[in-house]
Amino acid sequence: MSNRAARNLFIFGSLFFFVIFLAFTYDTMGKLDQRAPEVTNEVNAGKMVWHKYDCIGCHTIFGTGSYFAPDMTKVSDRKPKGYLKQFIMDPRSVNPAAAMPKLGITSAEADNLLAFFDWIAKVDTNGWPPKPILAVAAGVGGRELTAGQRVYQSLGCSNCHAINGIGGTSGPDLTRVGSRRDRAWLFGHFKDPGEYVRNSAMPKVEAPDADIRQLTDYMITLK
Amino acid sequence: MSIKYQSQKIAQDFFTFAVVLFLVQVVVGLVASLQFLWPDFFFLKFNIVKTLHINALIVWLLCGLMGATYYVIPEESESELWSIPLAKLQFWATVVTITAVVLGYIWAGINPQANGTVLGTLTLNEGRKYIEAPRWADILIVISVLVFLFNCFMTVLKTKKWTGIQGVLLGGLTFLALMYLPGMVYMKSMVKDQFWWWWVVHLWVEGAWEIIAGALLAFMLMKVIGAPRHALEKWMYLEVGLVMFTGILGTGHHYYWIGTPQYWLWIGGIFSSLEPIPLLVMVWDAFRTTREARNVTNRAGLYYTVAHAIFNFVGAGLWGVIHTLPEVNKWTHGTQITTAHGHLAFYGAYVLLVMSMIYVTLPAIRGVKEFNPSRAFQSFWWMTISMVFIVLVTTGAGMVQTYMERLMGLDYVTVKATYNLWFWILRAIFGVGFLIGVGIFVVDYFRLGREPMPYVSPAPEKA
Numbered sequence: 111m112s113n114r115a116a117r118n119l120f121i122f123g124s125l126f127f128f129v130i131f132l133a134f135t136y137d138t139m140g141k142l143d144q145r146a147p148e149v150t151n152e153v154n155a156g157k158m159v160w161h162k163y164d165c166i167g168c169h170t171i172f173g174t175g176s177y178f179a180p181d182m183t184k185v186s187d188r189k190p191k192g193y194l195k196q197f198i199m200d201p202r203s204v205n206p207a208a209a210m211p212k213l214g215i216t217s218a219e220a221d222n223l224l225a226f227f228d229w230i231a232k233v234d235t236n237g238w239p240p241k242p243i244l245a246v247a248a249g250v251g252g253r254e255l256t257a258g259q260r261v262y263q264s265l266g267c268s269n270c271h272a273i274n275g276i277g278g279t280s281g282p283d284l285t286r287v288g289s290r291r292d293r294a295w296l297f298g299h300f301k302d303p304g305e306y307v308r309n310s311a312m313p314k315v316e317a318p319d320a321d322i323r324q325l326t327d328y329m330i331t332l333k
Numbered sequence: 334m335s336i337k338y339q340s341q342k343i344a345q346d347f348f349t350f351a352v353v354l355f356l357v358q359v360v361v362g363l364v365a366s367l368q369f370l371w372p373d374f375f376f377l378k379f380n381i382v383k384t385l386h387i388n389a390l391i392v393w394l395l396c397g398l399m400g401a402t403y404y405v406i407p408e409e410s411e412s413e414l415w416s417i418p419l420a421k422l423q424f425w426a427t428v429v430t431i432t433a434v435v436l437g438y439i440w441a442g443i444n445p446q447a448n449g450t451v452l453g454t455l456t457l458n459e460g461r462k463y464i465e466a467p468r469w470a471d472i473l474i475v476i477s478v479l480v481f482l483f484n485c486f487m488t489v490l491k492t493k494k495w496t497g498i499q500g501v502l503l504g505g506l507t508f509l510a511l512m513y514l515p516g517m518v519y520m521k522s523m524v525k526d527q528f529w530w531w532w533v534v535h536l537w538v539e540g541a542w543e544i545i546a547g548a549l550l551a552f553m554l555m556k557v558i559g560a561p562r563h564a565l566e567k568w569m570y571l572e573v574g575l576v577m578f579t580g581i582l583g584t585g586h587h588y589y590w591i592g593t594p595q596y597w598l599w600i601g602g603i604f605s606s607l608e609p610i611p612l613l614v615m616v617w618d619a620f621r622t623t624r625e626a627r628n629v630t631n632r633a634g635l636y637y638t639v640a641h642a643i644f645n646f647v648g649a650g651l652w653g654v655i656h657t658l659p660e661v662n663k664w665t666h667g668t669q670i671t672t673a674h675g676h677l678a679f680y681g682a683y684v685l686l687v688m689s690m691i692y693v694t695l696p697a698i699r700g701v702k703e704f705n706p707s708r709a710f711q712s713f714w715w716m717t718i719s720m721v722f723i724v725l726v727t728t729g730a731g732m733v734q735t736y737m738e739r740l741m742g743l744d745y746v747t748v749k750a751t752y753n754l755w756f757w758i759l760r761a762i763f764g765v766g767f768l769i770g771v772g773i774f775v776v777d778y779f780r781l782g783r784e785p786m787p788y789v790s791p792a793p794e795k796a
Contacts, residue, residue, distance in 0.1 A: 113566055116566075116574070117497065117570050119570065119574050120570045120573055123574050123577065123578055124574065124578070124581070127581040128577075128581055130581075131584065134585075134597075134600065135528075138528070138588075138593055139525075141594050142525060143522075145592055145593075145594070146524055146592055149521045153521075154521045157523060158455075162445065162448050162450075162458075162460060163380075163448075163460065164381065164441070164465070166380075166462050167379065167460070168378075170667045171523065172523075172591040172592070173590055173666040173667030174591070175667075176380070176383050177667065177669055178379050178380075179745075181667055209746075211372075211378050214445055214446055226523075229523075230523060233523075234592060235591065236595055238589070238666065239739070240739065242741055244741040275743060275747070276741075276742060277744065279744045
């Protein structure tokens with residue numbers, strides 16, 4: 111091949127692929143709005159909060175960012191609103207072990223940020239992040255769950271709490287909670303966490319008393 | 334070795350600024366690695382430290398590439414630059430802008446409320462990875478790059494002497510300048526925001542920058558070994574052509590999970606898995622050319638040039654292709670595997686590229702006939718061994734994270750704080766090793782050609 115032919119191959123080949131890329135880009139732009147909810151003013155204000163505090167300097171969103179702190183794509187599905195708001199505004203008042211500093215985010219900014227996270231969680235991301243294989247499998251492993259375990263699962267407690275290493279770290283570890291607390295404390299705490307723990311960011315458990323009693327029974331067995 | 338055109342000296346100003354920023358980048362990188370162990374270790378939080386780490390990287394590489402271009406253009410067009418004062422002005426304007434941006438980041442880090450909104454844009458830190466620079470700085474940077482390109486093109490137009498190397502180099506730089514623009518438009522939708530953001534980030538590092546690397550590789554092989562231009566330019570066209578054929582649609586590997594249509598899984602998967610091919614051709618090209626090398630006076634220059642070709646392939650190519658297929662990426666996306674790839678790719682493809690250009694051109698700029706390359710070799714091995722281990726431990730951390738968080742369902746914080754703890758400790762230790770290597774390089778950069786060659790005592794006569 112002559113140098114001239116090689117040069118032309120480079121120039122026109124590159125243009126060819128760039129034109130294809132532009133065509134796909136055009137097509138994608140037309141489809142994006144159907145794959146996500148409408149961006150309200152609140153969501154946009156929340157996005158500006160996300161940028162203002164350089165959140166992506168630690169966190170990731172859609173898996174892109176800095177890998178130093180948890181991904182925020184589905185955070186709004188996994189954690190209660192009240193907890194998130196309190197944590198965002200003053201992380202260590204909720205969880206003394208938190209690495210996140212108090213950035214001075216105001217109450218209004220936190221509300222907008224939560225609206226933004228709500229929007230992000232509803233975007234069609236082709237199934238990302240995937241559901242963990244083993245954690246999903248553990249719930250249907252052939253062994254019958256107790257009534258209390260079923261309540262624990264259905265309320266999504268493991269989003270914030272861990273038992274035997276599986277679950278979140280936002281709330282206290284429950285692996286041996288039965289040896290620390292008695293039945294009355296647990297039951298009352300489920301009804302109104304703020305009454306029992308100062309600054310608690312845990313929401314009240316909105317479930318029938320019968321369910322809460324079963325959940326309490328389950329907690330007592332964790333020793 | 335000496336320069337033919339006085340304007341080539343301007344390259345040294347850019348190199349010096351680049352070397353200083355390189356040192357800053359690695360110092361804050363070490364701080365960041367310690368913050369994985371103690372988040373409150375420094376007066377700036379991780380987000381700002383990380384912003385400084387990657388921005389210093391981008392800016393020093395860009396300055397290195399601009400310096401390299403100011404060296405190449407006069408030599409290739411056989412003429413002085415169109416305007417030396419304009420180049421000087423552009424240099425100082427760049428230094429002032431960058432310094433202002435850095436001070437802005439630090440200020441916003443100390444007092445986030447200072448990062449207010451004016452005319453809909455944030456004034457100190459835009460909070461978008463790699464392109465955190467606020468809008469006013471974006472505009473100044475664009476002007477600076479346009480002035481730089483204008484100066485280079487006027488030089489070439491003046492002499493009407495077009496060579497393949499300078500054509501591809503300026504083409505790559507023009508593409509680079511154009512691809513900065515999509516990052517400057519505000520998008521209300523985070524999906525669109527990230528879509529255009531990847532035009533900047535991906536089409537820079539896996540497009541424009543690799544084109545520049547291909548042109549500079551050809552230039553360096555010609556300078557160091559005296560290889561014939563004709564064959565070098567032909568292979569250069571093939572390399573940069575393949576970079577574009579695979580890299581442009583390879584952008585699709587960033588459009589798997591950000592809210593974009595599913596067909597990107599196919600486009601991205603197919604084209605990005607071909608991206609290592611041009612990088613492999615570059616390695617082969619470097620070996621093919623150096624095999625014929627006989628009397629190489631600039632051994633350090635040759636060493637770095639070949640190392641750049643190899644680590645470009647390993648870091649950008651291999652470490653990228655292992656997690657680029659959607660079936661794999663679904664599990665590894667957003668983990669430390671990406672961090673590992675990022676580190677080896679930037680080190681191999683661009684850090685070593687700018688360093689080789691410095692070692693190839695600096696002796697001529699300083700008018701040195703021969704220089705002692707021992708510090709260049711020392712710094713190379715300190716940096717390279719440290720970086721390889723940084724990448725291996727980070728890859729290990731990424732594998733543990735992928736398994737425990739993504740497959741088993743453990744919490745991010747649990748994995749980071751407990752199972753990956755020793756990886757962070759090891760990474761910080763190897764970070765110190767890398768800093769030592771950079772320190773040796775910085776000393777070598779400032780002293781090269783400014784100290785006498787070591788005196789070698791003649792062998793004592795036998796009694």
